[in-house]
Amino acid sequence: MMLISAILDYATVDTTPGHDLAYVTHFPTQAATAWYHDKLGERRPLETVLREAEAFADQEYASALHLGARLTPEARRQIAQQYARLTGLSEQFVLNHDLRVPLARFCKELLRDQGLTVGRLDSRFTGMDRERGGSSTDYDPSYAAILGPYTATLNHYVRQELGFESDLAYEVLSGRTRPWSNKDFENRHVRVSDTLRSAMHQNPHLKVMVAAGYFDFATPYWAMRHTFDHLQLDPGLQQNIRETYYEAGHMMYVHLPSLEQQHKDLSAFIEWAKT
Template sequence: MNEQDKETRKTEESTPPIPRDVLVETKHSLIVNGQEIRYTVTCGTIILKEEAEKKGEKEGESEGEKPRASIFFIAYTRDSIEDRHKRPITFSFNGGPGSSSVWLHLGLLGPRRVLLDDEGFAFPPPYHLVDNVYSLLDQTDLVFIDPVSTGFSRAVPGEKPKQFHGFKKDIESMGDFIRLYTTRYRRWNSPKFLIGESYGTTRAAGLSGYLQERHGMYMNGIMLVSSILNFQTADFHPGNDQPYILFLPTYCATAWYHHRLSAELEKDLSTTLQEVEAFALGDYAHALMQGDDLQDDERRQVARKLKRYTGLSEDYILRTNLRIEIFRFTKELLRAEGRTVGRLDSRFKGIDRDSAGEVFEFDPSMNNIAGPYTATLNDYVRSELKFESDLPYEILTERVHPWSYAEFENEYVNVAETLRKAMTTNPDLKVYVANGYYDLATPYLATRYTFKHLGLDKTLLGNLRMGYFEAGHMMYIHVPSLVKLKGELVNFINWSIPN
């Protein structure tokens, strides 16, 4: 081998292989409402590329498309559809940041569902999937997308994963994938929807603007499950009294569920919540706004009311200065019986090492679902969808942190204005919001407050719908709520598509 051959071989060995798409197709069927649905699953990774320019002496010249990330997705497409232009398509993702799309996928929308009991409590392992007779596949094709560093999605060799771990680049990469998928699979003229959960609602609101402004892609509808658009409503920092007010009805619902309220208040949840909402937005908000000017007699009066609605002692409430922080509440409510309550779903109870702490050691509602969803997803993609990878499927990863909010330096993250602008520039855009009464992560009154302050023109207020469920953050693990939510999503999709 001469020197030139050696140099060529050395260059080839040092050059990383060109990333390529890896896609697997399988055929399946499902019975929904007595009707057989035959569908194709496309599962795998698509390489997301970005047009780049050269640097140095040739700065400004095109370098062509450079691979940036390998995006893992699972797409469900109904077979035997004559006109794809009339068939809706829905792009789905969860939140975190750092979450894969597994929760909406195997909990609500997809044709297979994690088997829990009807209340949403897990069975012992091994865990099982069942046909999801409440799947939305009878109404719309579904594409579940894992953001970079979650699921099997990764930055390609040579690219820094950190560049995708932030508000702006996350929206851009997810939006660019949606454009690419829409282009490759000829779905530009199909009715299009986004559905996100938790931080995924933040992402969906951001995408509503990015897709319109960058790619000229207008959605028919956006579905927000457990919404958080204005982080001020959930950020318990000194000087910010909003969360104390807006979390109060969910504290009350939690106390109601665990029978910590008076017999009068325990009669009907809806009636009780109306009462506590009026107090929260009225006398309670007025008291907190007074700050140190609040008189002692009024302070004690407010504390007595808070005791009535939260099940906590008046003495404890006074020691919190009338401000009950969420993690303190999860520890304090059932402290006497040595139990905590969940944050994602406050129906769930946990056991800490002792009852003396200020906050719980773990979220029992998260631990209830983490094992079943992780095991079934890992088995499902390999056994049923025939996709092989030795990578860990990152269900909910810390690898994306610290998450960059550089665009919101010295201010609260707030994408409500992005959504308002999208709904205004696209006046046909419809929005649906699902809220769980036992959700202490994104409480329903905080969401309602955000949308009441959206600043929408009165002619557009009719484009917004909200639903409420007697469950938590992932309300669909509760079968009665799953049934109700499926019905509301079907109605929403049909409403959002012109006849």
């Protein structure tokens, strides 16, 4: 099984008030985004920034959010300072959001001084809004950049190369498939990670590859990491999971070096899974 930019537990991205996990899982991607757009001052390797951001998110930051009102004013300011240092935001901006900066606000704020926004599907992409002073972006610049080329490419492929004929329009992201049925998850988060755990327990030969992009806010890589850390999988089956990460976003293959590396990783995984 190959999971590319997947999400298996929607609790990891839910920012309903009182639910703080998503702020923790989004934080490393905020740091990666700030690194990419040169908002961190002294230039350091991305891996160094990510490891520091991940440690802060899992330890000091997660603990501070858990304490809530019990967090002392001094501790709150220290967390805000670290948050700001790792994301390029101002300390006051972080404090104004009670240490919980929503994704839309981050995408709008990071490059506000340049009059630019950053993408959700791929935060390497930048866009321009009608108003610089708004609190959220007008659109996702990463989606706008890839929508036309990929739609045209697929239409050409299925009609010209495969010879498929149909009067139906090709739907990219369509509301026509909604409302989706979440019958099995009514009144709770959609969570299919336990289905994966069950499948791996029933078939201990099942191999799983997890591929994620560091600049993906739609399905943050640290959210997937959290999900796999909480599968409650038998320890003997951990070796059946391979993880690959790329310096790109949700569709990591739009980044040519990541496309080349992913081709190698997928090929290697298939060969390994045969054993």
